[in-house]
Amino acid sequence: MNDYIKDSKDNLVDFYSRTPIVPVRGRDHWVWDVNGRKYLDLMSGIAVTSFGHSNKKIARAVKKQLDTLQHMSNLFILKDQAMLSKMIQDKAFKGKCFFCNSGAEANESALKMARIWGNAKKSGKNRVLALHNSFHGRTIATITLTGQDKYRKGFDPLLPAVDYVELNNTADLEAKFNSDVCAIFLEAVQAEGGILPLSHDFVAKIRELALKHNSLVIFDEVQCGIGRTGKYFGYQHFNIEPDIITMAKALGNGFPIGAALVKDHVADIMKPGMHASTFGGNLLATAAAMAALSQLDMKMLSHINSVSSTFKKALEAYSAANPGIITGVRAAGLLIGIDLDASISVADVISGMTARGILVIRAGTNVLRLVPPFTVTAREVDIFMKAFTETVEALKKVNTVKGGVK
Numbered sequence: 001m002n003d004y005i006k007d008s009k010d011n012l013v014d015f016y017s018r019t020p021i022v023p024v025r026g027r028d029h030w031v032w033d034v035n036g037r038k039y040l041d042l043m044s045g046i047a048v049t050s051f052g053h054s055n056k057k058i059a060r061a062v063k064k065q066l067d068t069l070q071h072m073s074n075l076f077i078l079k080d081q082a083m084l085s086k087m088i089q090d091k092a093f094k095g096k097c098f099f100c101n102s103g104a105e106a107n108e109s110a111l112k113m114a115r116i117w118g119n120a121k122k123s124g125k126n127r128v129l130a131l132h133n134s135f136h137g138r139t140i141a142t143i144t145l146t147g148q149d150k151y152r153k154g155f156d157p158l159l160p161a162v163d164y165v166e167l168n169n170t171a172d173l174e175a176k177f178n179s180d181v182c183a184i185f186l187e188a189v190q191a192e193g194g195i196l197p198l199s200h201d202f203v204a205k206i207r208e209l210a211l212k213h214n215s216l217v218i219f220d221e222v223q224c225g226i227g228r229t230g231k232y233f234g235y236q237h238f239n240i241e242p243d244i245i246t247m248a249k250a251l252g253n254g255f256p257i258g259a260a261l262v263k264d265h266v267a268d269i270m271k272p273g274m275h276a277s278t279f280g281g282n283l284l285a286t287a288a289a290m291a292a293l294s295q296l297d298m299k300m301l302s303h304i305n306s307v308s309s310t311f312k313k314a315l316e317a318y319s320a321a322n323p324g325i326i327t328g329v330r331a332a333g334l335l336i337g338i339d340l341d342a343s344i345s346v347a348d349v350i351s352g353m354t355a356r357g358i359l360v361i362r363a364g365t366n367v368l369r370l371v372p373p374f375t376v377t378a379r380e381v382d383i384f385m386k387a388f389t390e391t392v393e394a395l396k397k398v399n400t401v402k403g404g405v406k
């Protein structure tokens, strides 16, 4: 076990603070480490394995493709890509897909298409708006779109002509929106940012200004999409239809694939050679994504919403009985944010939960984030609540958590 930890320190660039657990096997929402210890996974590889670990249907589809044809270039017609595009359109809107390999690449492609589209409309129509506290990926272009300094520090110079609007501040939006804006990037719920949803008023104002100034509305559905928030896509919580949505994470349930779904009025001005990706929409990834999406239906959405409300009720009941620990709960389907009081550190809670065999992550500044596979049930809510209660009680004994012994 120690060897794995040392080996990874010695041989991998230190971009992650890695939890010293070595997972080797998974099934649904359970994961086993190299020592045979079992964990309840409430983070899904950060919103990726939504359809459960080792999903059988996906495994079967990828194995079949592996034995048939592993790779051919996008310079040929890869016959399943159009079918996958239609499956995505069926859950969103009519348009055309560009396939790539990750969320950042999907956003990068959306940005490139928005610039091509805007520059063709009028000279200088290439400004882009994004929101403060957003997250859109880790390439130079997508950290520029990401309105959080911690992801951008040290990487200057970033992209020009990007401006940031405060979340849900319609006055700030109006001040920064003009006819030079080619596109605005949004997340239905800022996920990395702390599980913060757009307000209906703000979205209404975006729709109005985008119409007035002829600008594209782009929803980054990389985390919110594919059922995560209890709708097929996060934008469907609002009265708006975007021009472009981007997705990745759960689309292949862990097999790398990203996509941008683009309305025809934008897609139809793209020309061969403007953009490309060697692996984008490759046969294996497409097979995985079709098998994943074929499992996402209204029944699954209703299960997601039902477990979501079980989580929310349990957390609110805990909060009422134990004042001073949880200061807010926001649940959008199975994307759940638990605001912790300043006296309790999310890092300590995560360590305590991990020690009790439950994998969770953070978001924002002091928010505990739950992003479980859609296979979880009310039973896993109980397991979580029990471990959370124990974790908080243990922390009270050793530090300054309210109600605890100093």
Ligand SMILES: *Cc1c(COP(=O)(O)O)cnc(C)c1O
Pocket: 101, 102, 103, 104, 105, 107, 135, 136, 137, 138, 187, 191, 192, 220, 221, 222, 223, 224, 248, 249
């Ligand atoms: C994870 C994420 C991305 C980046 O996706 P990668 O696949 O890591 O490049 C972009 N946007 C949002 C909203 C995300 O959650």
